[in-house]
Amino acid sequence: AQTVTQSQPEMSVQEAETVTLSCTYDTSESDYYLFWYKQPPSRQMILVIRQEAYKQQNATENRFSVNFQKAAKSFSLKISDSQLGDAAMYFCAFWPNSGYALNFGKGTSLLVTP
Amino acid sequence: EADIYQTPRYLVIGTGKKITLECSQTMGHDKMYWYQQDPGMELHLIHYSYGVNSTEKGDLSSESTVSRIRTEHFPLTLESARPSHTSQYLCASSVNREKLFFGSGTQLSVL
Numbered sequence: 538a539q540t541v542t543q544s545q546p547e548m549s550v551q552e553a554e555t556v557t558l559s560c561t562y563d564t565s566e567s568d569y570y571l572f573w574y575k576q577p578p579s580r581q582m583i584l585v586i587r588q589e590a591y592k593q594q595n596a597t598e599n600r601f602s603v604n605f606q607k608a609a610k611s612f613s614l615k616i617s618d619s620q621l622g623d624a625a626m627y628f629c630a631f632w633p634n635s636g637y638a639l640n641f642g643k644g645t646s647l648l649v650t651p
Numbered sequence: 652e653a654d655i656y657q658t659p660r661y662l663v664i665g666t667g668k669k670i671t672l673e674c675s676q677t678m679g680h681d682k683m684y685w686y687q688q689d690p691g692m693e694l695h696l697i698h699y700s701y702g703v704n705s706t707e708k709g710d711l712s713s714e715s716t717v718s719r720i721r722t723e724h725f726p727l728t729l730e731s732a733r734p735s736h737t738s739q740y741l742c743a744s745s746v747n748r749e750k751l752f753f754g755s756g757t758q759l760s761v762l
Contacts, residue, residue, distance in 0.1 A: 570749065572751075576692075580755065581755050582753035626692055628694065636748075637701075638696045638699050639696075639751055640696075641686075641693070641694040643691070644692045646692075
């Protein structure tokens with residue numbers, strides 16, 4: 538079975554500070570995509586960042602960056618200069634070449650305090 | 652950005668009623684999906700489709716059924732709603748593994 542594990546049910550960060558959300562996954566495949574999705578209270582799923590397994594360079598999108606450690610099967614999300622609007626559920630997701638859909642972790646609830 | 656629409660946004664209904672949750676996309680995507688999100692927020696794939704007349708069950712067993720008669724339309728039906736069906740239902744579509752586009756979801760409450 539291919540699984541995604543988010544070990545932090547809840548995280549808290551102060552505005553303007555940096556926070557890192559953890560994600561590990563389990564697979565025997567070498568070709569896959571990894572994603573972080575954000576779900577605010579509106580419940581709309583928003584793609585934050587995507588990483589292709591064959592690319593060694595860590596993906597970045599403005600204040601969001603990942604630390605992709607393929608050998609360790611780790612895919613953490615770093616949010617810099619946190620803003621109140623970053624408060625949401627964050628889901629790590631994994632899509633292997635053999636898979637028919639995205640597999641999601643259980644999510645991490647991020648609270649941003651002023 | 653995402654041209655994928657779900658209706659209704661909220662639905663409160665009594666036990667035993669038949670319901671259909673609508674999902675449409677205007678992007679011409681062949682692949683479409685239904686995820687169920689439980690109150691603990693975990694997402695489970697319940698149905699997917701790779702094209703017209705193609706439907707498959709997902710990882711989580713569901714009493715719902717789906718159909719795919721047109722590329723753009725992927726409705727989900729519950730023949731007899733029960734309180735255990737209370738959940739958020741998210742529809743999504745994609746061209747490939749690079750990105751999944753999500754609708755806004757339907758929050759279903761069965762009394």
